[in-house]
Amino acid sequence: MDGGRQAAVAARIPGAAGLGLFPPPSARDIPAARLADADRTAELLARHAGSRRATDRRVSATVWWYSASSVLVTPVLAGLVTGIPLSARLGDLSLSLLPDGLPVAAVATAAGGEPAADLRTSLAAVVGALAEAGRMRERPLWAIATDSIANRLLDLGRATGDVPAATALAAPLADAIGAPLAMPRYVDVGRARFVRRASCCLVYLTPHGSLCTSCPRRTPAERVALWEAAARWF
Numbered sequence: 305m306d307g308g309r310q311a312a313v314a315a316r317i318p319g320a321a322g323l324g325l326f327p328p329p330s331a332r333d334i335p336a337a338r339l340a341d342a343d344r345t346a347e348l349l350a351r352h353a354g355s356r357r358a359t360d361r362r363v364s365a366t367v368w369w370y371s372a373s374s375v376l377v378t379p380v381l382a383g384l385v386t387g388i389p390l391s392a393r394l395g396d397l398s399l400s401l402l403p404d405g406l407p408v409a410a411v412a413t414a415a416g417g418e419p420a421a422d423l424r425t426s427l428a429a430v431v432g433a434l435a436e437a438g439r440m441r442e443r444p445l446w447a448i449a450t451d452s453i454a455n456r457l458l459d460l461g462r463a464t465g466d467v468p469a470a471t472a473l474a475a476p477l478a479d480a481i482g483a484p485l486a487m488p489r490y491v492d493v494g495r496a497r498f499v500r501r502a503s504c505c506l507v508y509l510t511p512h513g514s515l516c517t518s519c520p521r522r523t524p525a526e527r528v529a530l531w532e533a534a535a536r537w538f
Contacts, residue, residue, distance in 0.1 A: 309388065309390060309412065309413070310325060310411050310412050313379075313390060314382070316464070317464060320382075323378060323456075323463065324374070324408055324409040325411075326409060327408075327409040327411060328408060330402075331400035331402060331409065332401050333398050333400050334399050336376065336395075336397035336399045338399075339394070339434070340394060340430055342432075345433045345434055345437040346437035349368055350405075351403075352364060352367075360509065361439050362438055362439060363510060365435075365437060365438025366438070366440070366445070366504075366505060366506040367506055368406065369445055370448050370452070370503075370507070371406055373427075373430075373449050373452040375399065375408060376399070376407070376426070376452075377392070377449070377452055377456055379391070379410050380416060380423060381457055381460060381473075383416050384473055385461070385464060385469075389415050389416030389417075389419070390412040390416050391415060391416050391417065392412075393414070393417070393422045393425070393426060394429060396414040397410050397412055398410065427446070427485070431445045442484070447486055448503040448505065450488055450503065451501045451502055453474060453477065453478065453485075454471075454474050454501075457471050457473055458470065458471055458498075475487060488502075489501075491531065494532065495535065496531070496534065496535035496537075501518045501519065503520070504519055504520055518530075
């Protein structure tokens, strides 16, 4: 697949490979449209669950989606940040998978059309298939998508050196996508900005897992203390 347009976007973003804008040589590429197929998604979940020794299908699906959704939305968000539109349509995306079935990069092969409308269509298709494969409700998966959009825009802002400009895109984009996607939220602590998450990735329910720094299951005081500690590195 031709990712020349995305290469132009990546050239404007320091650390683009770490953000999943370049497929690693060892990964296997698949059409992103496969994620809209519940049976194929179930196969990826089973592979990933086996690598993590997870037995609860809902937990496995949620943990997988927390990473996969970030990868899926990266090209279109990177295009918005750099001013070079990239498509969010599943048919225009290729995903790079690790051996355990986890997506680590996505490549858009076409220019963007309507980012909000295309994201809504793509997310709805994948969330529907994933909810069926994971035997769970769709709403928690939409909440994770909200946080993935917020986190990835924050990552892109940090990479390009303009966090306010990148994160300012989150609210209007989410508003245009509409419900059931929630509104992304940020909190400023010292000189740093963090995502105030709407979702729990459930990684704490996996073997050796623990609560994330910004997990909504933490008390507000715990989150603030952890953000303050992290803000010292900015």
